[in-house]
Amino acid sequence: MSTPHKPLVILRAAPHPKDRIFGPAALALLHDRFTVVEPDTEEALDRALPDAFAVVGQPDLPAERLARAGELRAVLNIEGNFYPYLDYEVCFRRGIHVLNCGPAYAQAVAEYALGLALDLARGISREDRAFRAGRERYVAEGNADAVLLHGSDVGLIGFGNLGRSLYPLLAAFRPTIRVYDPWLPPAVLREQGLVPATLDETLTSSRFVFVLATATEESRHLLGERELGLLPDGARLVHVSRAPVVDYPALLAQVAAGRLLAAIDVWPDEPVAADDPARALEGLVLSAHRAGGIPEAFRSIGDMVVDDLTLLARGLPPARMQPAARELVGRYRNRPVTTGTGKART
Incomplete structure (x- = not known):
């Protein structure tokens, strides 16, 4: 549960290791300003959703799951694409910010x-x-x-x-x-x-x-x-x-x-x-799909997440990540990239 002054943030960093995205300073700020939970099962995610202020990551968020997230203000994608893993129309209708880390790359x-x-x-x-x-x-x-x-x-x-x-x-x-x-x-x-x-x-x-x-x-x-x-x-x-x-x-x-x-x-x-x-x-x-995925780009994602979550918690619009455009999200045909190990990455 979140505290009165620390909104609840659900963190699902996959497909990245958490420390690839968040440097020590960014992670410390995230925990200082928010109550951070990292559900490791779908059941734990469902339990956390009703109190969640934001979701960081790409868990499946269809309409029925979003309906249980009454306090949700933002979903922050840290892979780099607007995949159809959530119901965008529900988010637009409810004023939930859907943000993408693409600018980091x-x-x-x-x-x-x-x-x-x-x-x-x-x-x-x-x-x-x-x-x-x-x-x-x-x-x-x-x-x-x-x-x-x-x-x-x-x-x-x-x-x-x-x-x-x-x-x-x-x-x-x-x-x-x-x-x-x-x-x-x-x-x-x-x-x-x-x-x-x-x-x-x-x-x-x-x-x-x-x-x-x-x-x-x-x-x-x-x-x-x-x-x-x-x-x-x-x-x-x-x-x-x-x-x-x-x-x-x-x-x-x-x-x-x-x-x-x-x-x-x-x-x-x-x-x-x-x-x-x-x-x-x-x-x-x-070249083996390596143009964007360098350590500095990955670490900038964590900084962007913390900055925009902080602004949203203050009642201000996000400033660093790319917002989903209602007119465009249904038109993208991007898909996750797989490495030789079969693990998805950007």
Whole structure:
């Protein structure tokens, strides 16, 4: 039970270990300001719900369970996606805040995406492999397909958390940046100094393309055979958002033909099969869904949780986590990511 001055918070950190998300200082603050319970069974969760001020984590919260949580003010997702694990409509109707930790990963993903782009521009990892195998190529010989990011035409597919974090990093290279994002009016992009463009315009005009869009029914295979064929010969594509946005066989075929170079951090099936043809493609930089999940990003989630819970307890709106939008949560098609051990992670 909560005390009069310490609202009850249910903490279900899975799939993360609690100490991955909360540093010692953040965890101490959480316990200082709230009565924290960590139910280890569904029965214990049900017993705690009637007095709960907030739920931190992703336990199943269908309408019948939410009906028992009469004091609930907030559900804070610490995995990074708006999965259908709770009845969003009930939450919207009752004014329960549903918050997501996605912004915690944005800076890490943006820096990684920039690194992948520079690798594609200069063949860094490719030439490292060649050097280790005794096939190094010196000076101009190893730079036949090298290009500059500086001054290039760059396309962003999506301008959400990831795009907003990547944009300042790209600015130092003085590119022309076109953005395709059907969820934003062109004025929002122009105010940032970006060029609003259709998908075809963005692809046709870009030497570098960053795929940053979330997964919805509308964005499934947004980049298919036709769209990838619009990219200029020698274009570089960086994919760090959600696997369903890209038609992988079509992309791999373009890379295998030597027409495009690509870097991929997200995959349709994870872990990737040992015999997946992507593993043998020289024009592909492979990454095992690791762009965002670094210790600093994980620890920032705990800080965000404590900050927003504190604001909510004071009767103020949350300021750090991403609120669920009533118009969008039903459109997302993201899913948990599994590691080789079968454990879900972001």
